Amino acid sequence: MEHNVLTYMIFIPLAGAVVVLLLPSQSYHLIRWVSAAVTVPPLLMASWLYANFDTTTVGFQFVQKAAWIPAYNIQYFVGVDGVSISMVLLTALLSFLCIFASFGIDKAVKGYFALFLLLDAGMMGVFCALDFFLFYIFWEVMLLPMYFLIGIWGGPRREYAAIKFFLYTLFGSVLMLLAILALYFNTNPHTFDMTVMMAQAKNYSTQSLPFWPFNELRWGFQHVVWMAMFIGFAIKIPAFPFHTWLPDAHVEAPTAISVILAGVLLKMGTYGILRINYPMLPVATADMAYWLLGALGAWNIIYGALCAMAQTDLKKLVAYSSVSHMGYVMLGMASFTTQGINGAVLQMFNHGTITAMLFLLVGVIYDRAHHRNIEGFGGLAAVMPVYTGITALAFFASMGLPGLSGFISEVLVLLGVWQKYPGLAILGATGVILTAGYLLWTVQRVYLGPTNEKYKTIPEIDGREIFTLVPLGAIVILVGVYPSVVLDLLRTSLDNLNQIIIPHLPS
Amino acid sequence: MDASLIPLLPGAQVLLTALVVMLLDLFIDEHERGLLAWISLLGLALCGAEAILLWGSSEGTFGDTLLLDNFALFFTQIFIAVAALTVLSSMRYVRETGIHEGEFYSLILFATTGMIVMAAANDLMVFFLGLETMSVAVYVLTGMWRSSARSSEAAMKYFLMGAFATGFLLYGIALIYGATGSTNLNQISAYLLEPQGQWPPYLFVGGLLLLVGFGFKVGAVPFHFWIPDVYEGAPTPVTGFMAVAVKAAAFAAWARILMHELSPLDSDWALPLRVLAIATMTIGNLLAISQPSVKRMLAYSSIAHAGYLLIGIVAGEEWGSTSLLFYLATYAPATFGAFAVITLLTEQDKPKEDYGHFAGLGFKRPFVAMAMSLFMLSLAGFPPLAGFTGKFHIFRSAIIAGHTDLAIIGVLNSLLSVIYYLRVIVMMYMNEGGVKGKSFIESPYLYTAVGLAAAATIYLGVLPMRTLEWSRSAFSSLF
């Protein structure tokens, strides 16, 4: 069935960016409110999508297809299934909220909002694209505004952080481009259509390459392509050892951009693996999953948590906690069990909402105190009770307290992994303890104890800030109590994905 | 002998405009000289219209020494577009720098005439004369900024190097004539396709000399050393004209002569061409990184792009050649636009071309900076801009033709090029200060030129289909 709702969701922000560019550059209020208005229709459409999404079918829904460059079989082809729907919803929501979180920007306002909307369009496009060429274009379209948003509106070391982010991601996308071309030339007829590639997955050779010396380890065309794709996506996740751009980028980026970066962009790494590596290269996935997804994921959890514990900068702490939490996603994906993979995708969604809250909260305190040194605060609970309350909610969700969303996804992941790899499950569970450790320690240092004299008169969180946090908090609680609101969307597609891989798993 | 005049029409139209501009210049007052630019634009527009109307025709004239086919018309359109943009972006610049307007515009038109002849030439003599007409006009254009020592030096250097290259070409043509008994490409091709024992060895020497001559003209490594100095010294709009139109004209002739008509010799120059392509890409990019001046950086970047274009020549056949034409179309707006932005930065008669001069441009002139970012990103090959689609087609054709290694080297090279293209963007947006308020050439025509180039950069990236179709029918008209 042809449907153009997704097209609207992608191109309304793009059109909005053009409109913003045409507004007079001094009328800040107008620019802000126009930008906010532009993000409303995609949000409404996202709710409509949620209401009308058929949770029982495996296939892509709301697809739209049009020839774009027919000479090369390049199409405009968009659609969603269970793997992407939750990400589309998350993107629409966070884009809307982050516009409000950006109202404090006062440098080159017009450029900021135009780039933000362009970024919005790019993100939406990545999650909806079903043509590989289109996917790559959106992937790159998203990279550029991000680079500018960090590089122009960031903190003192913004230039360094922006270039680091850019070079890492560019390296990944070039590898990805080569992998895309390799798949293109091995698909018959040559096409960029992802659905065709998925259908032809069994045609991609798994024969070991002639120069490969180890007989017991397969390393064929599929594996090479898989690695190229994986490195491209691992940089985005970011998986150890490709994570070093993340703390720098987060620390320098303005609050709203940190939120988008952690909330949406990181998910593209794991989303890409699920969308591309899993169905298109199932044999390689089965061969690689244990070490490169499972073990690396567990290591990510522990390593990220330990790094977070050592930080004195509040924002860097949250950044490393992202590294740790994305480890659960990789771990869950690697288990190929219903619980594991559903938990992984739910964790993607939950991490998006929870980390968004955390970064917004750090932004609130930074706007007032102009520093983020954990040791420099103390006893904020007495001065800012509302703020502290919301922060506590976010922290508890992040450490996986029952009744909040983080708990559900982490438990599902660990349950799933336990059935397959008990060792990794134990490592993952250790991560939960470490997480609780650094978060509680932070709460104690920043919010409890004697009030710091300097911040006796610090103003309480204001209405606009609360407005950006409340919807996220509500979702965190709702998913924590009744996870089916999200899980129902995912289940059919993810089970199908599992079924593709399981026959190829080494026994 | 058939002597239909229709195939001469586009070239004659531009020539006529050139003569009108040259003569009218004598009869009008100093302050009315702006009129000449408009007459030039009008003439170019008429030529463009004729080229559109003639699209699809395939007609030779004067014993097939000149062919009017889609291939010639495709390039004619590129030349006209670039010439028109050059005129637009020079309208204020020539005043500021004290360049004589009448001669400037007429020389641009003369050069364009030469290019149109080159693209349509089906005879080595005609091609050579077209090349010389273009080259002489461009030598003079390079040196027209009389009060700038750099400009005169560049003109001298360009002239000497150009004469050198001409020597190679002419000697190559003479040897080929000696071997095949004709300068007409049809007859040369017929001779080469004839089954027979052996070609005389000096035919290969002739082919090699032709290769060297073309190498000079497009600036392929190791014949590139004149490019940076000449590009830097020439008045900036002329540099843009050179970097795009002159290069395109040389590639047009190259494609027609070496790729199609002399294609039986393919296997003999596959290797030298491959080496040339790899060296040109890599060395162009490596040297571009260390340049302190944006104009010089762009000069080296144009060398690197000549390397990518050579991949198209190596790949040959239908896809390689189509992508060569398409790449030229995508390369044109971004490169020309970048030079137009440098033109815009000129203050009175002081060129401002260093990276430092771009600092803070993003806040002083947001739209100019945005256009410049588009050009840089397009040259670096970012989707969805023109440069990406162009590179994509070139590399794809290389893979289809079995030159996967060339494609991979090309991709790695474009990754390398990001370093220096990005530096411009970093300067414009992430460094404050630098550009002062009233230090631009604020001409609406120059802004128009920049805007048109930016629009073309986006258009060719997002909707490449039509141009691709044109390139293909242009290429297939060669057969």
Next chain:
Amino acid sequence: MNGAQVGFFILAGLLIVSSLWVVFQRNVVHSAMALVAALFLVAILFLTLNAPMVGVLQILVYAGAIMVLFLFVIMFLNPIGLEQRRRLWWGFGALAGLLLAGALVPVLTNGDAPRDPVVATELFGGPEELARSLFTDFVLPFEIASILLLVAIVGAVVLAKREP
């Protein structure tokens, strides 16, 4: 060996001697005069090849006009004493010369005649035949050459014009 061949070898020998004279002569004016002689001998070679028109043009254009310019420039700059031996250039020149000779040897010894050797009739190089081919087969290049000359004139004027 017939008379024509004897004549050719005498001419060719003289040509080589005068060409070497151009290169090895230290006095610039003497070099130039030797060049005139070489060009003149080439013109005579053309005459023996039934190409009187080309021969005459060779004398008129090269030996006449261009050499006059050469001498004019030499007198203008008076470069006595400027000429010094440059070892590097000698090496370079010798290398280029050897390469050219190397390239010519296979060509000359191969014995392959051009496929369609142009029939050198009585008329072939005469003014009439030249004019005919110039105004029929090569009328287009001829006309384009006039544009080229026009461009060159405009260019020369632009570059040489006195600045206001």
